Amino acid sequence: MDKETFLQKYVDIETQNPLKEIKNKKLxxxxxxxxxxxxxxxxxxxxxxxxxLTINNIIIxxxxxxxxxxxxxxxxxxxxxxxxxxxxxxxxxxxLSYRGYTKDAKxxxxxxxxxxxxxxxxxxxxxxxSERTTRNYLIYTxxxxxxxxxxxxxGATIKECEELIEEIxxxxxxxxxxxLDESELIQKCKFYYPAYKNYLLANSNNKSFTDYLDKVDExxx
Numbered sequence: 451m452d453k454e455t456f457l458q459k460y461v462d463i464e465t466q467n468p469l470k471e472i473k474n475k476k477l478x479x480x481x482x483x484x485x486x487x488x489x490x491x492x493x494x495x496x497x498x499x500x501x502x503l504t505i506n507n508i509i510i511x512x513x514x515x516x517x518x519x520x521x522x523x524x525x526x527x528x529x530x531x532x533x534x535x536x537x538x539x540x541x542x543x544x545x546l547s548y549r550g551y552t553k554d555a556k557x558x559x560x561x562x563x564x565x566x567x568x569x570x571x572x573x574x575x576x577x578x579x580s581e582r583t584t585r586n587y588l589i590y591t592x593x594x595x596x597x598x599x600x601x602x603x604x605g606a607t608i609k610e611c612e613e614l615i616e617e618i619x620x621x622x623x624x625x626x627x628x629x630l631d632e633s634e635l636i637q638k639c640k641f642y643y644p645a646y647k648n649y650l651l652a653n654s655n656n657k658s659f660t661d662y663l664d665k666v667d668e669x670x671x
Contacts, residue, residue, distance in 0.1 A: 453491060453498070453499065457499055457502060459480055460480065460508075461503075461508055462569070463476045464508050465508070473515075477513045477514075481518070482511055486546060491522055493522070493523055493526040493531050493534035494533065495522075496518070496519055496522050496534075496537060496644065497533055497537050498583050500537060500540065510541065510544065512544060512547055512548070515544040515545075516548055519537075519538075519544075520538070520544075520545070521655060522546055523538050524557060527557065527562070527565070529557040532570055532573070535562050535565060535576075536566070536575065536576075537567075538557065538562055539562055539579065539645050540558060545557065545559065546558075550635075559583065560583060563579050563580045564580075567573060577624065577627065578628065580624060581625065581630065581654055584621050585621070585632060585635065588617070588618065588621065588639055591606070591614060591636060591639075592642060595642065596660040597658075597659060597660070598646060598659045599614070599642055599643060601613075606643075607650070608647055608650050608651065611643050611644070612647065614643045615640075615643045615647070618636060618639040621636065621639075624658060634670075637670050638670045641670050642670075645662070645666060648662075
């Protein structure tokens, strides 16, 4: 079964079977046909399938992602294929769901971005994605202020504050490279990360981080 035949069968199933039960059965039958794997599809073929389905508003089912897209693209990622990395990043929600039900934690969006930049450090698309992802996380770490600084879902430890301080330095360099002005966020992080670390180091002298901040001058607004 070649790419075109497979793609047409998939589109027919999606467009001609309104009942979910029937559609899922036919999809299972399609993916049980192992001839599709004998076609030796590469990342270019898979990106073509993704493009075609996206342009024609055909849903990319999780079955398609798990049976075909992820196995082939992840194999190409292992070979440092930038197009494969970007292909998986385009389907980040599918990747997140796949990681959830398979417990395959090998690739996350962040890992893919970092791997891509290790291969192609000046790739604008990957740099912008890295900046956006990092910015969102930095904002998240501050959203419980003045109660404290977050790391993951919990308050940061002293060591984690040090990691965040290092991260904001990298983010500042990334913004300079992209010529982006995120100075307000950067200055807040530069203030609160060390402040929270110092608060933890001197915790016995302060009832709360809010109490600690009340004793500090020139807090960022």
